[in-house]
Amino acid sequence: MVWQQVYDPLSNMWLSTLLAAIPVVVMLVGLGFLHMKAHLAAGAGLIAALVIAVFVYNMPAGMAGRAALFGGFTGLLPIGWIVLNIIFLHQLTEKNGSFKILQDSIAGITEDRRIQLLLIAFAFGAFFEGAAGFGTPVAVTAAILIGLGFSPLAASGLSLIANTAPVAFGALGTPVITLAKVHGYDLMEVTAMVGRQLPFFSVLVPFWLIWAFAGRKAMMEIWPIILVTGVSFAIPQYLVSNFIGPELVDIIAAIVSMVCTVGFLRIWQPRTIWRSTSLKGHENSGGEALAPRAVTQHPRADVIRAWTPWAILTVFVFIWGLPSVKAALNGLFAPAFPMEGLHNLIEKVPPVVRQPTKEGAIYTLNLLSATGTGILLSAIVGGLVMKYNPVQLVSQFVRTIWLVRYSLITIVLMLALGTLTRYSGTDTTLGLAFANTGVFYPFFGTLMGWLGVALTGSDTASNVLFGGMQKVAAEQLGLSPNLMGAANSSGGVMGKMIDAQSIVVASTATRWFNHEGDILRYVFFHSVALACLMGIFVTLQAYVWPFRLMVN
Secondary structure, eight states: OOOOOOOOSOOHHHHHHHHHHHHHHHHHHHHHOOOOOHHHHHHHHHHHHHHHHTTTTTOHHHHHHHHHHHHHIIIIIIIIIHHHHHHHHHHHHHTTHHHHHHHHHHHHHOHHHHHHHHHIIIIIIIHHHHHTOOTTTHHHHHHHHHHHTTOOOHHHHHHHHHHTTTGGGGGHHHHHHHHHHTTOHHHHHHHHHHTTHHHHHHHHHHHHHHHHHHHHHHHHHHHHHHHHHHHHHHHHHHHHHHHTTTTTTHHHHHHHHHHHHHHHHHTOOOOOOOOOOTTTTTTTSSSOOOOOOOOOOOOOOHHHHHHHHHHHHHHHHHHSSSHHHHHHHHHHHEEEETTTTTTTTTTETTSSSHHHHHEOEEEEOOOSSSSHHHHHHHHHHHHHTOOOOHHHHHHHHHHHHHHHHHHHHHHHEEEEEEHHHHHHTTTHHHHHHHHGGGGGOOOOOOOHHHHHHHSSSSSSHHHHHHHHHHHHHHHHHHHHHHHHHHHHHHGGGTTTTHHHHHHHHHHHTTTTOOHHHHHHHHHHHHHHHHHHHOOOOOOHHHTTTTGGGGGG
């Protein structure tokens, strides 16, 4: 029997919205204020979501349980699979000493921690976002930063802040491609619109990143190289998105940004070297940062060997991200399992969609094409290059599973929560609250995208969830559907730093377990502030000349 979603079960939108928000509030309060362990906070949020779905939204209990189970499977693959294998690689490089050589080689480019952040967290992270997405960039950059001596809070929080501007074009453009495919947007038009919003923030975010790390004065000391990093990313981001397509936006922009930043260092150096590895104002929190040490010069051959595992990782992740490779691997093995009692048994109804639409629930075990599998293979190849034997590799892999066991449980519970809110319609209730804001809709519609990513952990999922609603609302208000569709994705990127799975990925990569609440409290202001700035920018595009000239 088909169950239709109800978005105002109490016939009072205010009350319905308040109740719909309870599961998310329970989880965030548990993490951020009650200092609960992440898996316990996620479990509490999931229980609250089940109660609200069944007793308020009248979702059949069996259906609610299956929706949570379906989300849990998604948490294991692809998200948990990525986290497990990137930590496995990091463990291998750390155990044999090559990671220390890599740290020294980065410090050899510049000892200034601010510029290291630009290169690693922003530019290098953007490359991994473009190639793989789904938590990979935060896992990689946070692991590198913690190895360089950054405090756990700095490595975690700054990696999350940096991973914003590239997200809409992550995983070879998956969020924008999905938005167009699912909701009928013209792919090139909505890609171009995103490319007229994010470049401004690609310039802003590097400044914001260094300000968050070292303060305004320290930021202004190196403003020339921050500007070079941001502009050299923003210009290719605009050009590729507007004239080529969404697939290679981040990869091209990240490579150009890294080359320009390193090249600029040949003709410019900061007057003072910033060696502190703790966040300004948080020197006595965030765990113990490693003491700054003198840079050791290593033989060229040793440096090449130290970078080899990460070069192998880059190649594998890029290859695994190619649509043709994914299709070929899925052709070999990717069994699909419709979730009995859930698949096509839930209907979305207007005003979210134009006509009742059934929600599919098919779990695809695409183990071969999963990004995490590419990372695992790169770790195995890299491990063999580092002279590990097969027995040592298996032993280290088992140790890594034990190391991240609670993080994997947390990711499963959080994805279960996010999936249940989607199928029960509670997240749509929250979205409709934003949609009923009239002339202020460009601002709040942008925040809807932010909310979607904060709830689901994915810009792609947020576009699936709210992309249709954005289109319908824009047409009713006389706005450009492409503007608001793009705003959903562009606003969503600012929610990436506070979504629960990203925070767990960061805490796991830095091995700062059970401190997810500290990370959330630190990044929350940055997320809200940047999302509001994006909302203001979209509002200007909607109503104010000359910003309206950007709207097609």
